[in-house]
Amino acid sequence: MALSKEQVVAALAKVPAPDGTPLPQTGTLSDVVVTDGKVFFSLTVDAAAVKAWEPVRKRAEDAVRAIAGVQSALVALTAERAGGAARPAPAPAAGRAPRAHAQSGGGGATQPGIPGVDSIIAVASGKGGVGKSTTAVNLALGLRDLGLKVGMLDADIYGPSLPKLLAIREKPQTIGGTRLKPIERYGMNVMSIGFLIEEETPMIWRGPMVMSALTQMLREVEWGTLDVMVVDMPPGTGDAQLTMAQQVPLKGAVIVSTPQDLALIDARRGVAMFKRVNVPVLGVIENMSYFMCPHCGTRSDIFAHGGARHEAERLGVPFLGEVPLHMTIREKSDAGLPVVATDPDGEHARIYRDIAAKVRDTLKGGTGRAAPKIVVEA
Ligand SMILES: Nc1ncnc2c1ncn2[C@@H]1O[C@H](COP(=O)(O)OP(=O)(O)O)[C@@H](O)[C@H]1O
Numbered sequence: 001m002a003l004s005k006e007q008v009v010a011a012l013a014k015v016p017a018p019d020g021t022p023l024p025q026t027g028t029l030s031d032v033v034v035t036d037g038k039v040f041f042s043l044t045v046d047a048a049a050v051k052a053w054e055p056v057r058k059r060a061e062d063a064v065r066a067i068a069g070v071q072s073a074l075v076a077l078t079a080e081r082a083g084g085a086a087r088p089a090p091a092p093a094a095g096r097a098p099r100a101h102a103q104s105g106g107g108g109a110t111q112p113g114i115p116g117v118d119s120i121i122a123v124a125s126g127k128g129g130v131g132k133s134t135t136a137v138n139l140a141l142g143l144r145d146l147g148l149k150v151g152m153l154d155a156d157i158y159g160p161s162l163p164k165l166l167a168i169r170e171k172p173q174t175i176g177g178t179r180l181k182p183i184e185r186y187g188m189n190v191m192s193i194g195f196l197i198e199e200e201t202p203m204i205w206r207g208p209m210v211m212s213a214l215t216q217m218l219r220e221v222e223w224g225t226l227d228v229m230v231v232d233m234p235p236g237t238g239d240a241q242l243t244m245a246q247q248v249p250l251k252g253a254v255i256v257s258t259p260q261d262l263a264l265i266d267a268r269r270g271v272a273m274f275k276r277v278n279v280p281v282l283g284v285i286e287n288m289s290y291f292m293c294p295h296c297g298t299r300s301d302i303f304a305h306g307g308a309r310h311e312a313e314r315l316g317v318p319f320l321g322e323v324p325l326h327m328t329i330r331e332k333s334d335a336g337l338p339v340v341a342t343d344p345d346g347e348h349a350r351i352y353r354d355i356a357a358k359v360r361d362t363l364k365g366g367t368g369r370a371a372p373k374i375v376v377e378a
């Protein structure tokens with residue numbers, strides 16, 4: 001018999017909250033997601049009560065793991081932020097979807113930082129397929145080449161790409177049963193939502209699941225000491241992206257766009273989204289900016305090259321650089337051998353490193369606006 005949500009909730013009824021109430025009656029439970037013997041859900045609690053809830057989270061996980069047919073259970077504790085002086089409203093009952101509250105002044109800056117991680121930057125795009133992940137990987141490697149200690153977090157729920165782009169086939173190991181050890185690649189610590197969510201997971205589950213998984217990837221991974229964490233965000237500018245932008249203590253965002261008009265409209269929405277949640281836009285990168293023929297070296301501006309630069313100017317955000325559409329970038333990227341790591345002396349690596357240098361300088365405070373300081377937990 002297939003494992004059901006009801007079985008999980010029944011098992012949770014035997015787990016008491018800190019005040020003794022059975023867990024399903026506390027209103028802290030998110031939707032319970034059950035797929036292929038894997039169970040995910042989160043508990044949203046008052047930030048002040050997190051300590052008291054941690055053992056409950058643990059017991060909930062153990063109770064779920066004890067159900068016959070459960071292969072793995074992942075329970076994330078999510079702290080509800082108090083809005084102003086008021087206590088947060090009690091969380092609505094199970095089944096709610098995480099909603100963004102853009103008006104609350106959200107912004108990554110108000111989220112607690114990740115201990116040991118100096119800056120977290122998002123690589124985002126208005127739509128999929130523009131080369132966001134390829135750019136994120138090579139940008140991260142470029143930052144690494146500048147001497148920074150870099151981590152990468154693949155938060156793209158719709159198409160986690162880091163396992164492929166970095167040829168990672170192993171699963172992260174757990175430390176002491178609860179914390180995860182990131183995978184190390186090319187000197188970077190890497191975590192992917194692809195390690196936690198199976199590829200066949202239906203899209204509809206991904207929204208609620210991703211919040212649990214994201215919290216886990218941020219808070220329960222031994223990231224170590226990092227100068228920069230590069231986050232490959234889900235494409236688009238909808239609710240999921242907005243919520244995520246608020247969930248992660250971002251220092252800034254880099255928008256990747258191709259030069260076509262349609263992509264630029266989406267990129268503009270991306271810039272607007274980050275501005276709405278008070279995350280500074282570090283700049284725009286034009287990917288597939290012009291075509292470089294691998295045979296004859298001739299350059300063709302097949303997609304009205306320069307569109308992203310103009311758009312960045314129009315929006316008043318920095319323009320970070322142009323990456324050509326080149327067969328080598330595609331082949332290397334898709335083979336898990338990113339150009340910056342495997343052809344460091346090549347022309348493409350130089351382009352990415354130049355972009356990385358601009359990002360680094362901007363992070364140092366060159367935006368002209370006060371970059372929010374990430375508060376690092378003791
Ligand atoms: N500058 C580029 N030149 C050639 N191919 C590219 C370039 N950037 C990305 N690609 C290719 O385009 C496809 C989509 O890129 P990907 O990084 O997966 O995009 P996204 O993360 O936006 O969906 C991949 O096959 C990738 O190798």
Ligand SMILES: [Mg+2]
Pocket residue numbers: 132133134156159160161
């Ligand atoms: Mg991708």
